[in-house]
Amino acid sequence: MFVTETAEKIKSMEIRGAGRIARAAAEALRDHALAVKAQNNTAFRQDMERAAAELVATRPTAVSLPNAVHFVMAGLGAAKTTEEAQVSVIRRAEEFINSSRHAVEKIAEFGARHIRDGDVILTHCNSEAALGCMIEAHRQGKEIEVFATEVRPRNQGHITIRTLNDAGIRTNFIVDSAVRSFINDVDLVIVGADAVTVNGAVVNKIGTSQVAHTASEARVNVIVAAETYKFAPRTVVGELIQIEERPPGEVLADEIAKTLPHVTVRNPAFDVTPAEFIDLIVTEQGAIPPQMAYVIIREYLGWEIGEFHTAFDMNANNGE
Ligand code: RI2
Numbered sequence: 001m002f003v004t005e006t007a008e009k010i011k012s013m014e015i016r017g018a019g020r021i022a023r024a025a026a027e028a029l030r031d032h033a034l035a036v037k038a039q040n041n042t043a044f045r046q047d048m049e050r051a052a053a054e055l056v057a058t059r060p061t062a063v064s065l066p067n068a069v070h071f072v073m074a075g076l077g078a079a080k081t082t083e084e085a086q087v088s089v090i091r092r093a094e095e096f097i098n099s100s101r102h103a104v105e106k107i108a109e110f111g112a113r114h115i116r117d118g119d120v121i122l123t124h125c126n127s128e129a130a131l132g133c134m135i136e137a138h139r140q141g142k143e144i145e146v147f148a149t150e151v152r153p154r155n156q157g158h159i160t161i162r163t164l165n166d167a168g169i170r171t172n173f174i175v176d177s178a179v180r181s182f183i184n185d186v187d188l189v190i191v192g193a194d195a196v197t198v199n200g201a202v203v204n205k206i207g208t209s210q211v212a213h214t215a216s217e218a219r220v221n222v223i224v225a226a227e228t229y230k231f232a233p234r235t236v237v238g239e240l241i242q243i244e245e246r247p248p249g250e251v252l253a254d255e256i257a258k259t260l261p262h263v264t265v266r267n268p269a270f271d272v273t274p275a276e277f278i279d280l281i282v283t284e285q286g287a288i289p290p291q292m293a294y295v296i297i298r299e300y301l302g303w304e305i306g307e308f309h310t311a312f313d314m315n316a317n318n319g320e
Contacts, residue, residue: 002028003031003051003054003055006025006028007054007057007058009024010025010059011058013154016156017126017127017128018062018063018064018127018192018193018194018195019064019100019104019128019129020128021058021059021065022100023068023096023097023101025056025068025072026072026096026097027093028051029048029055029073029089029093030090030094032047033048033089033090033093036048038082040082041079041080041082043082044082045085048089052069052073055069060244061195061203061241061242061243061269061270062230063194063229063230063232063241064194064195064229068096068229071095071229072092072093074092075091075092076088100227100229102284103227103228103229103283103284104128104129104132105132106284107132107133107227107282108129108132108135108136110133110282110284110286110287111129111130111132111137112133112137112142114133114188114223114287115133115137115144115190116142116187117141117143118142118143118187119142119145119187119188120146120187121144121145121147122179122182122189122211122215122220123146123147123148123160123190124176124189124191124207125151125156125160125191125192125205125207126151126157126160126163129193130191130225131164132225133190133223133225134146134190135163135169138167138168138169144169144170145169145170145171145172146164146170146172147171147172147174147182147186148161148171148172149178149207150174150176151176152175152176153251156205157173161173176207179211179214180214183214183218183220186215186220187220187221188223189212189215189220189221189222190222190223190224190225191204191212191222191223191224192204192205192224193226195241196230196231196281196296197232197241197293198232198235198236198293198294198297199235199291199293200281200289200290200293201272201273201275202224202272202275202278202281202290203243203270203273204224204270204271204273205269205270205271207271208270208271209272209273209274209277210271212273213273213277215277221279221280222277222278222279223278223279223281223282224280224290225281225282226281226282226283227283228284228285228296228301229301231297232297233297235297236297243271244268244270245266245268246267246268246269250267251265251266275290275291275293278290285299
């Protein structure tokens with residue numbers, strides 16, 4: 001798919017979910033590298049950098065997106081000819097896509113071990129990593145039941161309940177504000193992540209922090225299912241994750257909003273859950289307490305501190 005087409009689909013959320021947008025960006029860079037007709041290595045590099053910047057600019061919060069682009073674009077580093085650069089970008093894009101799929105499978109395997117026979121699980125939004133854990137537990141023969149929230153305003157809960165239904169898992173569909181009413185019926189909360197910061201805070205769909213806070217008050221464990229490429233390297237040098245604020249029309253129809261001149265609609269797409277409300281983060285490298293986030297950034301993302309100052313300058317204004 002062309003870069004601009006992929007960028008549009010990510011922006012409009014036709015392609016959504018932190019893992020999916022990362023893979024779609026890698027695919028777009030691969031296809032672009034195959035298609036681009038550059039006169040020399042420098043022109044090729046500049047063209048690829050423009051494409052990378054366009055993809056990274058689509059959605060500011062899910063760090064999987066710049067991490068995937070960074071991984072693919074690192075292929076340009078040592079290449080001496082256009083051909084070498086092309087081959088390297090394509091190879092790295094394929095590597096990212098395959099390892100991302102593999103990571104989601106591994107998380108399902110590890111996460112399912114934390115689900116007991118008879119557990120009632122609550123999930124918020126639509127996370128393939130979180131759903132993978134539940135589906136794997138069900139596949140292993142554990143009797144589970146799920147509470148899935150609606151997820152206003154984009155209703156990702158509808159996708160979640162379809163997936164759970166198709167897997168044959170008993171599911172209760174509730175509005176977002178009903179979480180506290182049902183939390184005492186729940187044994188475990190499992191959600192995904194768009195970003196994990198160095199201090200173990202998890203950035204995920206708006207409402208996640210309310211869910212986690214409610215769970216903590218009720219002594220219900222909270223597990224976050226997150227691939228290592230959702231950890232945010234630049235938070236090591238103090239950068240904050242930008243919370244995407246989406247168009248007000250997603251919350252209140254423009255025709256109604258027009259009649260309410262004193263009302264401002266706010267539509268942040270994500271919120272931050274502090275580490276204290278999270279019991280475990282399940283990654284493809286194993287399950288860690290949130291306080292160990294730095295180890296994942298250092299060991300598995302392969303970023304050197306020096307790189308933080310130069311790489312992704314196209315994304316450098318993302319801190320708030
Ligand atoms: P996976 C989604 O963001 C949700 O916040 C979800 O929890 C997170 O990405 C991770 O999803 P959005 O694109 O990568 O719906 O686990 O705004 O599928």
